[in-house]
Amino acid sequence: MQQTMPVAPGKRFRSDEIEISLCEQKDVDRIAEGLYTCFPEVWWSKMEPPSMRPPSQSTRERRLAKRLLPSFSNPNMNWVKATLASTGTIIGIAGWMAPGNPIHNIWRRSATAAYNYQEQMSWSDEEIAEMWEGVNLEAWEAQFEKDDGLRRDVLGDEGHWYLGPLFTFPEFQGRGVGRLLLDWAIQKADATVPVTPLYLESAPTARAVYMKVGFVSVGEHNFLRRGPRAVKMEENEKGKVAEVKAVEDEVEEAARRPDWVGS
Numbered sequence: 001m002q003q004t005m006p007v008a009p010g011k012r013f014r015s016d017e018i019e020i021s022l023c024e025q026k027d028v029d030r031i032a033e034g035l036y037t038c039f040p041e042v043w044w045s046k047m048e049p050p051s052m053r054p055p056s057q058s059t060r061e062r063r064l065a066k067r068l069l070p071s072f073s074n075p076n077m078n079w080v081k082a083t084l085a086s087t088g089t090i091i092g093i094a095g096w097m098a099p100g101n102p103i104h105n106i107w108r109r110s111a112t113a114a115y116n117y118q119e120q121m122s123w124s125d126e127e128i129a130e131m132w133e134g135v136n137l138e139a140w141e142a143q144f145e146k147d148d149g150l151r152r153d154v155l156g157d158e159g160h161w162y163l164g165p166l167f168t169f170p171e172f173q174g175r176g177v178g179r180l181l182l183d184w185a186i187q188k189a190d191a192t193v194p195v196t197p198l199y200l201e202s203a204p205t206a207r208a209v210y211m212k213v214g215f216v217s218v219g220e221h222n223f224l225r226r227g228p229r230a231v232k233m234e235e236n237e238k239g240k241v242a243e244v245k246a247v248e249d250e251v252e253e254a255a256r257r258p259d260w261v262g263s
C-alpha cells in the first residue's frame with residue numbers, strides 16, 4: 001500500500017472538471033465498489049477473510065451496499081461524492097457524519113439495532129444474516145467498537161464531524177479530489193463559532209493528507225482538527241520547514257507499520 005503524495009504541479013483538476021455534491025441512494029453500489037477497490041486487501045482480509053468470501057465479488061459488493069443503504073436515511077449522514085464533470089463518473093467519496101449523531105459507527109453490525117435499521121428497512125432476520133455472510137463479525141465489531149470507544153474518550157459529548165470513509169478511485173488519486181471532499185466539511189466546521197471539531201481514524205498511508213489540512217494526531221490512528229492550524233505572525237521560513245519535516249516524519253513512521261486499521 002503506497003503512501004499518498006502531494007499533488008504534483010499541473011496535475012490538480014481544475015475546479016470546472018469536478019463536481020462535489022451529495023450522493024443519492026442509487027450511488028450506494030459505486031460506494032461499495034470503491035470501498036473494495038480503494039481499501040487495501042490487508043484490511044479486507046482481516047474483516048472478510050478469503051476463506052469466508054462468496055465466490056463472486058459482485059455478491060460481496062451487493063451485500064456491502066445493502067448494509068450501507070439505511071445510512072442514506074440518517075439525516076446526519078452526508079455521503080459526499082466527487083464526480084467527473086465530463087462523464088458523470090463518481091471518482092471519490094467521503095462519508096461525513098454531522099455533529100449531534102450518537103457515537104456509534106454506521107458500519108457496525110450492532111448499528112442494525114442501535115439505529116433501528118431492521119424495522120426501517122423491513123428486513124427479515126434471514127436477510128440480515130445473508131448480508132453479513134462472509135464477514136468475520138468478531139473482527140469487524142471489535143475494530144469499530146474500539147474506534148468508537150477511542151472517539152468517546154477524545155470527544156465525549158462534544159458535537160463533531162466524523163469522517164468515514166474517504167477514498168478516491170486509484171486512477172484519479174493525487175489530483176486534489178480528496179482535498180475537495182475534505183474541504184466540504186472543513187468549511188462548514190470552521191464557519192461556526194466556536195469552530196466545530198472534525199475527527200477521523202486514518203490509515204497509515206493517509207496521515208500526510210490529514211496533517212496537510214490541519215488535523216493533529218490524538219492517538220495511534222486517530223486525528224482531530226479544531227479549526228485551521230494557527231499560523232503565528234512571527235513564523236518564518238524555518239517554521240514552515242519544521243512543519244513539512246513533521247509531515248515527512250509521520251509518513252516515514254507510517255510506512256514502517258506493517259498493518260493498519262481505521263476507516
Ligand SMILES: CC(C)(COP(=O)(O)OP(=O)(O)OC[C@H]1O[C@@H](n2cnc3c(N)ncnc32)[C@H](O)[C@@H]1OP(=O)(O)O)[C@@H](O)C(=O)NCCC(=O)NCCS
Pocket residue numbers: 003004005006007038039092166167168169172173174175176177178179180201202203205206208209210212247251262263
Ligand atoms: C487518501 C486518499 C483519499 C487521498 O485522496 P487524493 O484524491 O489522492 O488526495 P489529494 O490529491 O486531494 O491530496 C490531498 C492533500 O494532501 C496532500 N498530500 C498528499 N500526500 C502528501 C504527502 N505525502 N505530503 C504532504 N502532502 C500530501 C496533497 O497535496 C493535498 O493537499 P493540497 O490540496 O493542499 O495540495 C486516497 O489516496 C485514497 O483513496 N486512498 C485509499 C483509501 C484510503 O486510504 N483512504 C483513507 C482512509 S483513512
